[in-house]
Amino acid sequence: MSATRFDAEARQGLTMVSPPLLYAVLMLAAPLLTILAYSFFRDGYLEIVREFTLENYRMVLADPVFHKVMLRSVVVAVLVTLATVLLAFPVAYFLSFMVRPERKAMWIFLITIPFWTSYLIRVFLWKVLLAENGVVNSVLMQLHIISDPIGNMLFNVQAMVITLAHAYAPFAILPIYVALEKIDRSLLEAGRDLGESRLMTFWRVTLPLAMPGVVAATLIVFIPTIGDYVTPELIGGGKVPLIANMVQANMLAIDNKPMGSALAVTAMLIVAVISLVFVFLNRNFLKVRT
């Protein structure tokens, strides 16, 4: 292939991709860079003073409230991710190995539907379920399992974990399912032929080969969960804020945009570091095997 033909193709490709690229640059990259810039500015009385300072970051890092909220966000996100991925794996396994090929698309469709339907209402329904005069209490009392309603099911970390795990459940299944689908079935037969039990074949062949999907599922649940705004607001009742609520409060209610920006950037960095460490720990599983 000649260099000119490649140039022509590159030019055509770049022209073709330029409208969505321009949109993403204007609406996403530019705003993110603005946040980054703001985080180094000083907050004046009514305006932002454009002089470079590291003061925002110093305050964020020294702030005990930030430590507490960030730690709580990480704990909630880790618990949600753990619950989601562990519960999702058997379903993905079932889909890939037990369901007849022509039925697979139907199952995937059924699993993804709840994910697309009214996130807000699903979160709110958990509030209704767990409320003091709510569904769980009324059912338990009717069955005479309890005589007085359980009062402290809402407004705490456990309730948030349940709600978020339910909301993100479908998202964890898909990447694991994709990884399982890619496994060459003859490898499993080879494992069995070489005298491994079903369980050992799973442990030594299936699971390691499925790990790229598990890692993808972990990240795809962990990252959005840690930035969730609605669940702490509704289920936590504003009493147990997560990092998203703290960023939002600084940006709007407290109206200290440089501080809000520094909080957002710090949180994103922490999430990025955790994600990278996690990927690094799993590096042996992620090497391409052919």
Added chain:
Amino acid sequence: MKGHGLRVYAIAYLLFLYAPILLLPLFAFNSGTIIAFPLKGFTTDWFSQMVADATLRRAFTNSMIIAVSSAVLATSLGIFAARASTRYNFPFKGGIMGLIMVPLVLPEIIVAMSLLVVLLAIGVELSIFTVILGHTLLCMPYAIAILSTAFNSLDQSLEEAAYDLGETKWSAFRLVILPLVMPGIISALLMSFTISLDEFIIAFFLAGNEPTLPTYIFSQLRFPKSVPVIMALGTVLVAVSILLLTCAEYFRRRGVARTGRTDSGGFV
């Protein structure tokens, strides 16, 4: 057998996923004002109250305008990106596509806050237009994911045959490629529409004083009295979403069948 236990688990898991959604219609038609068992009696009052609510009607109109505009914009932009990424090699392809797809994983609050800061700084007044800007950004990656599958399954020799028969680039696209990817385009439109209709965070922060259906729901949740009406609204929204998604799935499958590939199921 081992497979049987897993099947039971998978069905139990599906039930867990659907449990809250299945409760919605129960309470939407329940005459009791408190959302708890036992159910009182059958009523359609909450639905008539819903239809009579002026703010809700306004929220509905706003949501429709936003969802239709975002779906059309996101799908149009998505066609360019999907076509470019499946047909051409160009420099920085990974980075460029990565940037376009990143709203898939970025927490929405970050997207919303950064857009808000910029819009406030350049003095744009918040309205449903600013929500459309945000929703288009958010829906675009989903549209691209669907459209890429559609463009990927195209047989390039069909396009070349059109050129050989004297068609120009544009007429070949219009007459050969477009009809083949049309099911993918419809699927992307429906999916984007559903996502926009359901989206709360961006609508909450970028809409100014204009209500959308999710922000209206959020504002009403504080008042226990209006919860049954929200249940009715939720029932309608979920029913509409499922209907739209089913249509999207139908068109996606038809697209797969049209190009003669085996179905691997949606986003995989």
